[in-house]
Amino acid sequence: MTREQSGLRRAVDxxxxxxxVAVAAVVLWYAISAIIGTALLPRPDQVAATLGTSVFGWPVTSPRNLLYHAGVTAEAALVGLAFAIVLGVAIAVGIVHFRVLDRSLMPWVIASQTIPILAIAPMVVVVLGNLGLSGLPPKAAISGYLAFFPIVVGMVTGLRAPDSIQFDLMRTYSASGQQVFAKLRLPASVAFLFPALRVSVALSVMGAIVAELPTGAQAGLGARLLAGSYYGQTLMIWATLVMAALLSASLLGVTALAEAGLRAWRGGRL
Amino acid sequence: MTIALVSLLLTIAALWAMARLSRSDTRTARLATPAIFGLLLIWLWQAAVMGFHIPRILLPAPTEVVSALFSHTAMLRRDFVQTFVRSVIPGYVIGCGFGFLAALAIDRSAFLKRGLLPLGGLISAMPIVGVAPIAVMWFGFGWQSKAAVVVAMTIFPMLVNTTAGLAESGALERDLMTSYAAGYWLTLLKLRLPAALPHIFTALKLNSTLALIGAVVAEFFGSPVFGMGFRISTAAASLNLDVVWATITIAALTGSLSFALLALAERAVTFWHPSFRNPS
Known part of the structure; x- marks a missing residue:
């Protein structure tokens, strides 16, 4: 058996x-909606049809198209995520290099993960609204704030991941602090950055959706969910949910692709 | 002017104290440094609000938040009971319990494990709070719909982590159990569940935060006229930001205390694990 065949075999396995299991889940969904009625739980094909007409029946710029709403939410999530990565990496570098920051700030970073941060979403929206910022900034702020903590924790762990003998080796080369950082700490941290990034991507989408709830926003998946909830349109809620899942999955897919690309570039390991 | 001067002096003093403390490695120093940092932040917050005359509708001072905590005690307690005691706890227990039992069931079939685990991991990464409007539609405005959202949010992390934990025990140890003529249940009870405990506690701790988020967010979609999520959204809309901050304080304390309790329980139950056994 050649290597390609065994690879194919593994993929099939x-x-x-x-x-x-996915097929079984769909069958179970049909069974439940047949039992409790399609008014409560629409059948998968009804949801797919709603999603299809919404995506293909209207231009992408139309508010009737769910892709438009997904785009609005994705914009907030991505802007927030970009801020979270920049700020999170910067703070992680600070924490690793300054003992005071490690001792004073790190406990709060860890403690803040135990707090239901999403609860502050309505307040952030109102306060930023009073400052004249509405639309994208409050949503990006909330999703960035959520996505920030896993990145800090992951990067701090990653920047500390090299063994002490590796640090000793750098010292025998009489490497400067910057060189240790660029050639040892940073490459080692990548393996920890990507798991953190996956969590952050998921959180940033969730944050963007929840941030759209209290704004009375006209666009975005969260606004769509709220509208569906007000007008009792079950099909619209389900189609929006599927779209949210697709958005999350595609962002995760992009992350996985970036990880695989980096892995290939670095010779098969992170 | 005096506020600015006092703040500056306090900041310098706090930075000096933290720099001194972070050099020693005692338990007190480890606790005191973040405490000083937190107190400094609260003081700067207070000073900024007073010094710059920040309007209350933007940011209430910490003293106003504390006074809101005391002046609205009855209302805040009712919100807490509705959200935490009635929604979060039942949902958390049902979600974690069901996830755990599902993991035990799946564990018996390698095929199901390979099929369900990737899907479970993917679903954990989905914005599950989105099911909140559906839960409200199905179960009404009361605590039942919030508990349902909590169940939906907690079940998959528990399932995925427990399954990973059950795979934790080594083949050698299982062989040993077989040599003792221990059956499936005895092996599960004496070897595999204890070995899975660190993973199970990871899920329990993660879920304690997710459960609070789920219950609070579900209340944004419709609730009776009390509950922490309801309070936050309506008080924010009517610009009673001191009440909002008071509720957020309670939510933060609830989240941290639940997490701390779980961490203590973990330490008591998995004292043998390397992460606790190492004295340093």
Whole structure:
């Protein structure tokens, strides 16, 4: 058996059980909606049809198109995520290099993960609204704030990941602090950055959606969910939920692609 | 002017104290440094609000938040009972319990494990709070719909982590159990569940935060006229920001205390694990 065949074989081995379970889940969904009625739980094909007409029946710029709303939410999530990465990496570098920051700031970073941060969403929206900032900034602020903590924690762990003998080796080379950072700490941290990034991507989408709830926003997946909830349009809620899942999955897919690309570039390991 | 001067002096003093403390490695120093930092932040917050005359509708001073905590005690307690005691706790127990049992069931089939785990991981990464409007539609405005959202949010992290934990025990240890003629249940009870405990506690701790988020966000979609999520959204809309901050303080304390309790329980139950056994 050649290597390609065994690779294919492995892919089938992993994909087949997932496929079977997914099919079983869809069958279960049909069964439940048949029992409790399609008014409460629409059938998968109804949801797919709603999603299809919404995506293909209207131009992408129309508010009737769910892709438009997904785009609005994705914009907030991505802007927030970009801020979270820049700020999170900067603070992690500070924490690793300054003992005072490690001792004073790090406990708060960890403690803040135990707090239901999303609860502050309505307040952030109102306060920034009073400052004249509405639309994108409050949403990006909330999703960035959520996505920030996993990145700090992951990067701090990653920047500290090298063994002490590796630091000793750098010292025997009489490497400066900057060189240790650029050649040892930073490359080592990448393996920890990506798991943190996956969590952050998921959180930033969730943050953007929740941030759209209290604004009375006209656009975005959260606004769509709220409108569906007000007018009792079950199908619209389900289609929006599926769209939110697709958005989350595609952002995660992009992250995985970036990880795979970096892995290939660095010779098969992170 | 005096406020600015006092703040500057306090900041310098606090920075000096933290720099001194962070050089020693005692337990007191480890606790005192973040405490000083936190107190400094609260003082600067207070000073900024007073010094720059920041309007209350933007940022109430810490003293106003504390006085709101005391003047609205009855209302805040009712919100807390509705959200935490009635929604979060039942939802958390049902969600974690069901996730745990599902993991035990799935663990018996390698096929199901390979099929469900990637999907479970993917679903954990989805914005599950989105099911809140559906839960409100199905179960009404009361605590039941919030508990349902909490169940939906907690079940998959528990399932994925427990399954990973059950795979934790080594083949050698399982062989040993077989040599003792221990059956499936005995092996599960004496070997595999204890080995899975660190993973299970990871899920329990993660879920304690997710559960609060789920219940609070579900209340944004419709609730009776009390509850922490309801209070935050309506008080923010009517610009009673001191009440909002008071509720957020309670939510933060609830979240941290739940987490701390779970961490203590973890330490008591998994004292054998390397992460606790190492004295340094």
């Amino acid at each position: 992993t994909a087949f059980p997932v496929f079977v």
